[in-house]
Amino acid sequence: MNYRQIIAVDAMGGDFGPSVVIAGVASAQERLADTRFLLFGDQAKIQVELDKFEGLKPHTEIHHTDKAISSHEKPSSAVRNSKDTSMRLAIEAVRDGTADAVVSAGNTGALMALSKMILKCLPGINRPAIASVMPTYKDQCVMLDMGANLACDAEVLTQFAVLGAVYARVVQGITKPTVGLLNVGTEDMKGHEELRSAASVLSSIEFPGEYHGFIEGDDITKGTVDVVVTDGFTGNVALKTAEGVGKLSKVYLTEAFKSSPLAMLGYFLARGAIKRMKDRVDPRKYNGGMFLGVNGVCVKSHGGSDVLGTENAIMVAAGLVTNGFNQRVAAQIEELMEQETFMSVVGM
Amino acid sequence: MNYRQIIAVDAMGGDFGPSVVIAGVASAQERLADTRFLLFGDQAKIQVELDKFEGLKPHTEIHHTDKAISSHEKPSSAVRNSKDTSMRLAIEAVRDGTADAVVSAGNTGALMALSKMILKCLPGINRPAIASVMPTYKDQCVMLDMGANLACDAEVLTQFAVLGAVYARVVQGITKPTVGLLNVGTEDMKGHEELRSAASVLSSIEFPGEYHGFIEGDDITKGTVDVVVTDGFTGNVALKTAEGVGKLSKVYLTEAFKSSPLAMLGYFLARGAIKRMKDRVDPRKYNGGMFLGVNGVCVKSHGGSDVLGTENAIMVAAGLVTNGFNQRVAAQIEELMEQETFMSVVGM
Numbered sequence: 073m074n075y076r077q078i079i080a081v082d083a084m085g086g087d088f089g090p091s092v093v094i095a096g097v098a099s100a101q102e103r104l105a106d107t108r109f110l111l112f113g114d115q116a117k118i119q120v121e122l123d124k125f126e127g128l129k130p131h132t133e134i135h136h137t138d139k140a141i142s143s144h145e146k147p148s149s150a151v152r153n154s155k156d157t158s159m160r161l162a163i164e165a166v167r168d169g170t171a172d173a174v175v176s177a178g179n180t181g182a183l184m185a186l187s188k189m190i191l192k193c194l195p196g197i198n199r200p201a202i203a204s205v206m207p208t209y210k211d212q213c214v215m216l217d218m219g220a221n222l223a224c225d226a227e228v229l230t231q232f233a234v235l236g237a238v239y240a241r242v243v244q245g246i247t248k249p250t251v252g253l254l255n256v257g258t259e260d261m262k263g264h265e266e267l268r269s270a271a272s273v274l275s276s277i278e279f280p281g282e283y284h285g286f287i288e289g290d291d292i293t294k295g296t297v298d299v300v301v302t303d304g305f306t307g308n309v310a311l312k313t314a315e316g317v318g319k320l321s322k323v324y325l326t327e328a329f330k331s332s333p334l335a336m337l338g339y340f341l342a343r344g345a346i347k348r349m350k351d352r353v354d355p356r357k358y359n360g361g362m363f364l365g366v367n368g369v370c371v372k373s374h375g376g377s378d379v380l381g382t383e384n385a386i387m388v389a390a391g392l393v394t395n396g397f398n399q400r401v402a403a404q405i406e407e408l409m410e411q412e413t414f415m416s417v418v419g420m
Numbered sequence: 421m422n423y424r425q426i427i428a429v430d431a432m433g434g435d436f437g438p439s440v441v442i443a444g445v446a447s448a449q450e451r452l453a454d455t456r457f458l459l460f461g462d463q464a465k466i467q468v469e470l471d472k473f474e475g476l477k478p479h480t481e482i483h484h485t486d487k488a489i490s491s492h493e494k495p496s497s498a499v500r501n502s503k504d505t506s507m508r509l510a511i512e513a514v515r516d517g518t519a520d521a522v523v524s525a526g527n528t529g530a531l532m533a534l535s536k537m538i539l540k541c542l543p544g545i546n547r548p549a550i551a552s553v554m555p556t557y558k559d560q561c562v563m564l565d566m567g568a569n570l571a572c573d574a575e576v577l578t579q580f581a582v583l584g585a586v587y588a589r590v591v592q593g594i595t596k597p598t599v600g601l602l603n604v605g606t607e608d609m610k611g612h613e614e615l616r617s618a619a620s621v622l623s624s625i626e627f628p629g630e631y632h633g634f635i636e637g638d639d640i641t642k643g644t645v646d647v648v649v650t651d652g653f654t655g656n657v658a659l660k661t662a663e664g665v666g667k668l669s670k671v672y673l674t675e676a677f678k679s680s681p682l683a684m685l686g687y688f689l690a691r692g693a694i695k696r697m698k699d700r701v702d703p704r705k706y707n708g709g710m711f712l713g714v715n716g717v718c719v720k721s722h723g724g725s726d727v728l729g730t731e732n733a734i735m736v737a738a739g740l741v742t743n744g745f746n747q748r749v750a751a752q753i754e755e756l757m758e759q760e761t762f763m764s765v766v767g768m
Contacts, residue, residue: 144607146609207668208668209668209671219604222604222611222612223612254657256567256570256652256653256656256657259492261494263570263653264570264571264653288656288657288660289656289657289658289659289660289661289662289663289664290660290661290663290664290667291664292661292664293661293664293665293667293668294664302657304604305604305611305612305654306653306654306657308604308636308637309602309604309636309637309650309654309657309658310637310657310658310661311637312636312637312638313637313638313640313641313658313661313662313665314637314661314662314664314665315637315638316637316638316639316640316641316642316662317641317661317662317665317666317669318665318669319638319641320555320556320557320641320701321665321666321669321701323557324697324700324701325673325694325697327697328690328693328694328696328697329690329693331693331696332692332693334689334690334692334693335689335690335692335693335694337686337689337690338685338686338687338688338689338690338691338693339686339690340686341682341683341685341686341689342676342677342682342683342685342686342687342690343686344680344682344683345676345677345679345680345682345683345686346673346676346683348676348679349672349673349675349676352672353668353669353672
């Protein structure tokens with residue numbers, strides 16, 4: 073069989089290891105009929121899980137290793153001891169061209185460090201970002217950085233804007249995506265110096281998006297812009313706060329429906345609609361942190377992901393491969409580097 | 421009549437001015453029978469609104485001025501031109517002892533700058549914080565700073581921890597409130613240097629709370645701690661992101677109930693329970709940013725507040741006055757300053 077794409081999977085990553093990862097691969101494979109999966113990890117453990125999915129088997133290839141990186145290991149020591157681990161071997165498969173993308177639910181810091189070390193950055197990019205898709209009133213937006221770079225200067229923020237805009241254009245098909253810088257107010261004088269410099273660069277350069285200006289936290293879900301740019305500290309806190317509020321709303325809603333027999337009957341009648349509503353904000357549907365700026369497709373699945381979450385992370389990786397994201401980002405950046413304004417300010 | 425407390429209100433603050441502010445005062449007054457209100461602003465405009473609330477009238481006193489600070493003015497210029505504005509006169513009433521607290525929905529930056537300038541900080545506090553109450557699975561927590569100080573060093577974060585802990589103890593009645601530092605992970609090595617130093621100070625001093633450790637964004641609503649400490653940039657983004665997600669959930673829920681006749685019937689039956697659920701997360705119920713660390717009670721109402729939001733901000737101010745918050749913070753800080761560890765690290 074001729075495969076359109078090959079995805080390397082770190083089968084040992086995440087809180088549950090192969091039992092969840094393989095089931096997630098099986099679900100994704102049903103939606104990605106022309107995809108081959110290279111499964112890195114403990115042969116015996118993977119085989120047990122694989123035996124449950126006869127349909128998946130012919131599309132997989134197990135690459136045995138008994139070494140794995142722990143989620144709790146410090147990234148620097150994880151990298152030092154990464155030789156022959158399932159995560160590292162999966163990344164190396166992308167470097168060697170035997171796979172088009174890698175997906176792991178393992179240690180985020182180690183995955184980012186190893187990706188940068190093994191795959192390198194795209195030309196012109198100093199620091200890759202973790203990008204996530206977030207739900208909005210209108211549809212969805214892409215937000216970066218979600219935690220790879222805690223502090224970011226104007227140059228890095230500008231690169232994130234470019235990466236996010238190319239993503240929105242290439243993968244989401246938005247011709248001229250709007251880009252906002254996350255701040256504490258929309259007025260020009262607001263925020264850190266880094267944000268104000270990034271704003272001035274983005275206002276003066278030609279890039280694949282349209283600079284909207286500063287936005288505030290509630291603009292993320294309002295869908296004010298297609299691309300939300302922020303430093304990794306703020307992005308990580310905002311993402312997790314959003315997840316927390318989403319869960320709180322669900323808990324409160326469940327309590328409300330349980331509060332009286334009439335409310336329970338109401339729930340019974342509306343349950344289909346409520347389930348669809350919960351599905352729309354289900355964080356598992358938004359699982360899959362994309363490492364934008366790395367020279368290769370690398371997607372981080374949440375450590376606590378279940379089957380649906382894993383499936384989604386694989387779909388995200390497949391989307392980046394299918395749309396030729398990296399090639400198009402690279403071309404876009406090359407074009408940008410020919411702009412004098414861009415080079416003089418961003419200095420890539 | 422003998423009043424237990426007197427609250428100065430900037431009647432010209434907020435997007436709607438006296439029409440909303442006076443109605444909010446009227447609602448609060450029904451719950452605070454022993455409170456007198458000094459209303460600062462345009463006599464004629466206030467009188468028109470006051471005429472709608474006969475019950476409120478005898479408990480108010482109008483202090484006329486035709487000057488007001490605009491919401492869009494830069495704080496520095498607002499402060500320069502603040503003489504005889506409704507906001508400044510209301511703050512001065514607290515300084516002069518003619519009022520116990522001030523409430524304004526006006527320009528946040530100007531309100532903070534004028535409060536610090538006119539009321540000064542409590543002894544030992546360098547930079548006051550804006551604190552807000554947030555809903556959690558369990559009940560609620562207090563979070564600071566919500567935007568007064570964009571960047572905070574370890575010393576300032578430690579002071580916020582003390583202010584938040586005293587608030588939780590004095591106003592919320594929690595004997596030993598737990599305090600968490602908002603970060604991108606819970607491990608000791610995570611985050612900025614400032615956070616790690618603040619963590620080491622909080623682990624070694626005796627203060628009115630119990631230091632829990634680092635927490636993540638989703639811990640806010642989980643109720644992991646009673647007091648969430650963060651810098652003003654992160655706090656502001658997290659608060660507004662949380663508001664945005666809350667509104668998104670409401671929009672999705674409404675759409676779900678409208679999606680079929682059966683779902684509409686379900687809504688009809690469960691509407692009482694759903695209304696109670698929406699009330700629990702209603703941001704207006706959490707309106708009222710407290711300026712902790714200022715030597716006087718000052719509460720910021722959201723600029724876009726309606727009557728319920730304004731009422732709540734006044735209730736927050738009354739709660740701080742009734743519980744003698746400032747006196748008790750001052751005593752607590754004096755005690756802390758006698759601790760050698762505290763002084764050597766925090767250096768207040």
